[in-house]
Amino acid sequence: MGTAVQLDVESPRGPQTIRVAQGRERRLTDLLRRENLPLNTRCGQRGLCDGCIVELLAGTVVHASTGQPLPAAPEPQSIRGCEYHLGDSDVRLRIPVRSLLAYEPQVVSEFRLNVPRAHDPVWQIIEVPADGPIEAAIARQTKRRRPIRIAGGSGVPAATGPSFATLEYRDDHWLVTHLRPKKPDCALGGAIDIGTTTVVVLLVDLCTGAILARASDFNKQMHLGDDVATRIGLCATPGMLRQLQEAIIQQTIRPLLDACLRQAGATEGRVACLSVTANTTMLHLFAGVDPSPMGYYPFTPGFLNHRIIQLPEFGDATIHLLPSAAAYIGSDLTAGVLSSGLAYDDGPSLLVDVGTNGEIILKTPNHVLGCATAAGPAFEGAGLTNGIRAGQGAVETIRMTNSPFNVQAKVIGQTKPIGICGSAYVDFLAEGRRAGILTPTGRFHHAALRGAGDALQKMEDGWALRVARGQGQHDILISETDVAHLLQAKGAIGAGILTLLERSHLTPARIQKLYLAGGFGMHIDIPNAIACGLLPGFKPEQIEVVGNTSLAGAYLGLLDCGALDEIARLAKGIEMVELNLDPGFEDRYIEQLSLP
16 A cells, blocks of 8 residues: 555543554554554444544544545544544644543442342252262262263273362253362453453352452443444354454453453462343353344343353353343343342332333232333433543533533542533432423523523534533533433333333332332442432332342352342243333333423
8 A cells, every 4th residue: 555654642641652554444543452542433434423523633534434535624623533534644633531431430249138149059069978979979878859961971980089070060960070089279260241341250159158359340342332232233243243242242342351360369270150131232242142133122132041151261160140030131131130139029019220221120919010211321421522431531420500600520430520420410410400401391490590601602513511620621411312312211211111010000109118229229329310200200218229130140150059049930931021012112212201
């Protein structure tokens, strides 16, 4: 392609110069990702969002589809990195903080087990006396109901002296994988929660149940697509399933597990097994199973049951994928039904996980209903003017008053704000409505904002309100379009809750307890979540925040094989409600698009 061109990049990490000799036609997002400057390509680089916005400061770039050159202007020009590549000239770009996936995520790894557990790990060592066949000796000593089998065959003769057998749980039997004359060191296990956005890994001592280390990070599949539907769609392209699997295993979980091993001062060879919870799509991508049939009716998953696999990236470790209930009710929810205590609650009670797919479980004395709402990633900041995920520099709390107009914003970390995360958007809806600044339809009430001065700004698609001053005096804004997206997200969740209640002839007042799960639930202001209609009609005393119930379920499944049986039983008992087929859902959704 001739001589190399130079790409100068200004980013929160400082200036960086990249020499590009070949592959100049690669999109800017691809070039920057190769240089460890990944942009927020949440729509899968389809040009449908503004996550990968960069500013063109000098030089000329070329539109990837039309071939039209775009020269720099006197003022910085905002362009989507996924739509342009380099031309024949040197280029200088600036990456705004909100476009860079380099900031540390705030991931919830805390949980509370609301159920007791036995200590019966899926991998364990049993001392076996020398008095007959191994299978019979183990069964007699441990009083196990399931058969005992020997790996690679059966009928192993009795040992000449006491020995130590390694037992691994296999659903309908226990497998003896090793027999040693001396007791080996206690093995370690990993409990893993794979979220669409973030991933958490716990390193656990299988002998004691102690958590030795924990690590978390963004799910690197975000570089390819921001939500479940996008990632399912990507799998229609040859090679993308493997790319998505590599992103979650090699780029996300493997480094997190290594970090845990370093924290604990342990070697990889001690990791005997992993227990994994996730939504159904993430489980498929982790296992390398095509999720495409879940992208269209009748939404058929490749598997739902407890699945035991091995992957070369984890050596000899046995991997347990916990049972799911349906295409859009994964093991993250079924595990949460158990770990939260909902399974044994007299009810009626709800489990609500507010995320990209707002999953909801209703338990009554007669049945268990489940649904998933297409809430979208608005409460994760996606598609919003200054939206970011929770992390350093994110505005996490907003308080507003009128007469006089005042906005107080609390930021995560000791830094100036770079954007706004979901908990603050919930505050804005509730506080804005309470102060009379927002109308029921989510528009700004201009009469109530007369004292706002230049905080109220006219934009191309309506009005926006400044809630903070960011780095370099950059305005942190919430627009009327942002509010519309937020109302759609909260409306979907609220309508999903009310639809399940209507199916069971219940009202919010009759719910004994609403278990609020997930990282988002840990940080939102509960009264504000109620006030804005995200949890419509409930009272704060009905709500219990239970943290990362998916991770809690993975931990349970690792240390108590009986929990795997129970989760499988619970998963089969959940009746799925297809909201798009419910005759009243659309009306409820429209009603929930307003602020109370």
